[in-house]
Amino acid sequence: xxxxxxxxxxxxxxxxxxxxxxxxxxxxxxxxxxxxxxxxxxxxxxxxxxxxxxxxxxxxxxxxxxxxxxxxxxxxxxxxxxxxxxxxxxxxxxxxxxxxxxxxxxxxxxxxxxxxxxxxxxxxxxxxxxxxxxxxxxxxxxxxxxxxxxxxxxxxxxxxxxxxxxxxxxxxxxxxxxxxxxxxxxxxxxxxxxxxxxxxxxxxxxxxxxxxxxxxxxxxxxxxxxxxxxxxxxxxxxxxxxxxxxxxxxxxxxxxxxxxxxxxxxxxxxxxxxxxxxxxxxxxxxxxxxxxxxxxxxxxxxxxxxxxxxxxxxxxxxxxxxxxxxx
Amino acid sequence: xxxxxxxxxxxxxxxxxxxxxxxxxxxxxxxxxxxxxxxxxxxxxxxxxxxxxxxxxxxxxxxxxxxxxxxxxxxxxxxxxxxxxxxxxxxxxxxxxxxxxxxxxxxxxxxxxxxxxxxxxxxxxxxxxxxxxxxxxxxxxxxxxxxxxxxxxxxxxxxxxxxxxxxxxxxxxxxxxxxxxxxxxxxxxxxxxxxxxxxxxxxxxxxxxxxxxxxxxxxxxxxxxxxxxxxxxxxxxxxxxxxxxxxxxxxxxxxxxxxxxxxxxxxxxxxxxxxxxxxxxxxxxxxxxxxxxxxxxxxxxxxxxxxxxxxxxxxxxxxxxxxxxxxxxxxxxxxxxxxxxxxxxxxxxxxxxxxxxxxxxxxxxxxxxxxxxxxxxxxxxxxxxxxxxxxxxxxxxxxxxxxxxxxxxxxxxxxx
Numbered sequence: 001x002x003x004x005x006x007x008x009x010x011x012x013x014x015x016x017x018x019x020x021x022x023x024x025x026x027x028x029x030x031x032x033x034x035x036x037x038x039x040x041x042x043x044x045x046x047x048x049x050x051x052x053x054x055x056x057x058x059x060x061x062x063x064x065x066x067x068x069x070x071x072x073x074x075x076x077x078x079x080x081x082x083x084x085x086x087x088x089x090x091x092x093x094x095x096x097x098x099x100x101x102x103x104x105x106x107x108x109x110x111x112x113x114x115x116x117x118x119x120x121x122x123x124x125x126x127x128x129x130x131x132x133x134x135x136x137x138x139x140x141x142x143x144x145x146x147x148x149x150x151x152x153x154x155x156x157x158x159x160x161x162x163x164x165x166x167x168x169x170x171x172x173x174x175x176x177x178x179x180x181x182x183x184x185x186x187x188x189x190x191x192x193x194x195x196x197x198x199x200x201x202x203x204x205x206x207x208x209x210x211x212x213x214x215x216x217x218x219x220x221x222x223x224x225x226x227x228x229x230x231x232x233x234x235x236x237x238x239x240x241x242x243x244x245x246x247x248x249x250x251x252x253x254x255x256x257x258x259x260x261x262x263x264x265x266x267x268x269x270x271x272x273x274x275x276x277x278x279x280x281x282x283x284x285x286x287x288x289x290x291x292x293x294x295x296x297x298x299x300x301x302x303x304x305x306x307x308x309x310x311x312x313x314x315x316x317x318x319x320x321x322x323x324x325x326x327x
Numbered sequence: 328x329x330x331x332x333x334x335x336x337x338x339x340x341x342x343x344x345x346x347x348x349x350x351x352x353x354x355x356x357x358x359x360x361x362x363x364x365x366x367x368x369x370x371x372x373x374x375x376x377x378x379x380x381x382x383x384x385x386x387x388x389x390x391x392x393x394x395x396x397x398x399x400x401x402x403x404x405x406x407x408x409x410x411x412x413x414x415x416x417x418x419x420x421x422x423x424x425x426x427x428x429x430x431x432x433x434x435x436x437x438x439x440x441x442x443x444x445x446x447x448x449x450x451x452x453x454x455x456x457x458x459x460x461x462x463x464x465x466x467x468x469x470x471x472x473x474x475x476x477x478x479x480x481x482x483x484x485x486x487x488x489x490x491x492x493x494x495x496x497x498x499x500x501x502x503x504x505x506x507x508x509x510x511x512x513x514x515x516x517x518x519x520x521x522x523x524x525x526x527x528x529x530x531x532x533x534x535x536x537x538x539x540x541x542x543x544x545x546x547x548x549x550x551x552x553x554x555x556x557x558x559x560x561x562x563x564x565x566x567x568x569x570x571x572x573x574x575x576x577x578x579x580x581x582x583x584x585x586x587x588x589x590x591x592x593x594x595x596x597x598x599x600x601x602x603x604x605x606x607x608x609x610x611x612x613x614x615x616x617x618x619x620x621x622x623x624x625x626x627x628x629x630x631x632x633x634x635x636x637x638x639x640x641x642x643x644x645x646x647x648x649x650x651x652x653x654x655x656x657x658x659x660x661x662x663x664x665x666x667x668x669x670x671x672x673x674x675x676x677x678x679x680x681x682x683x684x685x686x687x688x689x690x691x692x693x694x695x696x697x698x699x700x701x702x703x704x705x706x707x708x709x710x711x712x713x714x715x716x717x718x719x720x721x722x723x724x725x726x727x728x729x730x731x732x733x734x735x736x737x738x739x740x741x742x743x
Contacts, residue, residue: 100630118631140414140417142627159413159414161410161629161630161684162414162417180418180663183683184627185692203684
C-alpha cells in the first residue's frame with residue numbers, strides 16, 4: 001500500500017525544512033568602498049560579489065537596520081548617511097548625519113542612530129523613525145569610534161586627538177564619564193554581555209580592555225609581529241564573538257588580524273589577510289568573519305572555528321567597512 | 328547652573344514639606360550625587376598658560392603665494408590651545424596662549440622674564456638660533472622650558488644643546504636625510520648642488536652633503552649663487568631670471584637632479600623648468616622636505632586641515648603645524664600626567680611613556696639625548712605630498728625615524 005499522500009507530505013516537509021534552514025545560511029554582506037563610491041553586495045553562500053550600488057562620496061561606516069530592511073552608509077564627503085533599501089538595492093533616503101560622518105552605531109532597539117562627527121567634535125543623535133537629528137552631544141577632538149552598550153544605556157565614543165573614550169548617557173544625552181587612552185583611539189566594541197569594552201589605539205598601537213562599570217582600563221594588550229616594524233601595527237576595527245570567547249582585531253597596514261582570547265586577553269594568532277585591513281563583520285550565524293582590506297580591494301573570509309583565512313572576495317576600490325544581513 | 332537650580336528647587340520643596348522623610352532622603356542623595364560629580368569634574372579647572380615667543384616673519388619670498396599670513400605659526404598655536412581645551416573640558420584643565428614678539432637682534436631675556444612673571448613655564452618659540460640660546464639661558468633660572476618650533480640649526484641639538492629646550496622643528500640634517508632617502512630610492516644618485524651665499528644656506532648645503540655621503544649619493548658638481556641684494560621680484564624680472572638660471576646651471580657635468588640649498592629664498596624658486604639640461608629640482612625648491620603641506624590628508628590629517636581652515640580661513644603651513652605640535656605636547660602631557668606642575672610635566676614629557684600623535688601615521692617621541700622630536704619628513708612638490716620618509720628599507724635598531732638626522736652614537740650633545 002503506497003499512499004501518494006505520504007510522499008506529498010514528505011516532499012512538503014523537505015521543502016519546508018529547506019526553506020527553514022536556508023535563511024540561516026544565506027546572508028548578504030554589504031561592503032563600503034571608500035574610493036569607489038559604492039557598496040559591493042556579497043552573497044555569503046557563493047562568496048562572490050553579486051551587485052554594486054553607487055553611493056555618495058567616500059562611503060565608510062556601514063550598518064544594516066535591525067529589521068534588515070535598510071542599509072545605512074556614511075558618505076563622508078557628502079556629509080550625509082544614505083539609506084539603501086535591501087530589497088531593491090536602491091538609495092531611498094538620507095539621514096541628517098552632520099558633517100563628515102565616518103563611524104556610527106545603532107542602538108539595540110534600532111530606534112536611534114549615533115554618528116561621530118569628526119570635524120565638529122560632536123555626536124549627532126538621529127531618530128530613525130522620523131529620520132531627523134534630535135540631539136547633538138559635544139565630545140573630544142575628532143570623534144571616531146562609536147558603539148552602543150548592549151543594554152542601550154550608554155554610547156561610547158572615542159576621540160582621536162583627545163585620546164579619550166566618552167561615555168554618553170543615552171537618556172540624558174550628555175557625557176557622564178571619560179577614560180583616557182593610548183594615542184588615536186579608533187574603534188570600540190562591547191562584549192555581548194556588556195562585561196568588557198575593547199578599544200583600539202591606532203597610533204598607541206594597543207588594545208585597551210575597559211571595565212564599563214568602573215570605567216577604568218583593566219588591561220592593555222600589545223601586538224607584536226616578528227619581522228614587522230611596530231609602526232606598521234595599527235589596530236583599527238574590532239569584532240568580538242557573541243559568546244565573548246574570541247576577539248578579532250584588525251591591524252591595518254600590518255596586513256593581519258589578531259585573534260585575542262576573550263578571557264585571558266592573550267593574542268592567540270595573527271591571521272594574514274589582505275593589505276591595510278580596516279573593519280569587519282561576522283555572518284549572523286557566527287561562522288565567518290568578513291574583513292575589508294583597504295589597499296588590496298578585497299574582503300578576506302575568516303573561518304571562526306578553524307581560525308583560518310579561507311577565501312578572498314574581490315570587491316570595489318578601497319573597501320573600508322562590512323555589514324551583514326539576511327538575504 | 329541647571330544642577331544648582333534643581334538643588335534649590337528640591338531644597339525649597341523640602342522646606343514646604345518638612346514631614347516628608349522620603350523627600351529628605353531624596354535631597355541627601357542628591358547632595359551626595361552633586362558632590363560626587365563636582366569632585367570628578369573639579370569645580371575650579373587647573374589653569375595652564377603657554378607662551379609663544381617669536382621674532383618677525385620674513386616677507387622676502389620669491390613666490391607671492393609663499394608670503395606668510397600675519398598669524399603664520401600663531402594660528403597653529405591657537406588651534407592647539409582649542410584642541411587642548413576640548414580635552415581639558417573633560418579632565419578639568421584650561422589652557423591659554425600668551426603671545427609675545429620681539430625684534431630681530433633683541434635680547435629676549437626681558438620677554439622671557441615677563442612670561443615667567445605671568446606664571447608661564449612652557450614657551451613655544453620661533454626664534455633664530457642665537458636668540459633661542461639667549462632665551463633658554465635667561466629662562467633657566469626661572470625654570471622655563473622652551474619648545475623650539477622654528478630653528479633648524481644642528482648646533483642647537485649638538486654642541487649648543489640645552490637641557491631646557493625641546494625641539495619640535497626638524498633639524499636641517501633630518502630634512503636633508505628625508506629627501507636623500509627618497510632620491511636614493513629613486514636611484515637619482517648624481518646630484519648637482521647649488522647653494523646660496525648666506526650662512527643658513529651654507530648650513531643646509533652642509534646637511535645635504537652629509538646626507539649624500541650617508542645614503543650613497545654623489546655630488547657631481549657644486550656651485551654658489553651669490554646674493555647681490557635687490558628685490559626678489561621686479562616687473563621685468565622674468566626675462567633676466569631665465570638667463571641667470573641658464574648661466575648658473577649650464578657648465579655642470581651630467582647629473583640626475585639639481586639639489587638647491589637656499590633657505591634665504593634668493594634663487595631656488597627660479598630653478599624649476601629653467602635649468603640648462605632638463606632635470607628635476609629638489610631641496611629648497613621643487614621637491615621640498617617639510618613637516619606639513621596644505622595638501623596632506625593622510626592618517627586623519629584631513630580633520631586637522633578642515634579644523635584649521637574653518638577657524639582661520641587659510642591653509643595650514645609647516646610653521647603652523649610645528650607650533651600646533653609644540654602646544655599640543657604640553658596639553659597631552661597635562662591630561663595624561665593630570666597635573667599643572669611644570670617640573671612634573673617636563674619629567675613626563677622626557678619619560679619613555681610620552682608620545683604625541685601629530686597625523687604622521689605613528690606616534691612621535693623625543694630623543695632622550697637631545698630632546699629632538701622624532702618625526703617623519705614629508706616631501707612636497709608644491710601641490711601634493713610626493714612621499715613620506717623614512718623610506719621602506721632604511722632600517723634602524725631602535726626606530727626607523729632615527730635614520731633621519733644625527734643619531735645617538737654621533738651626537739655631541741651633553742644635556743645640562
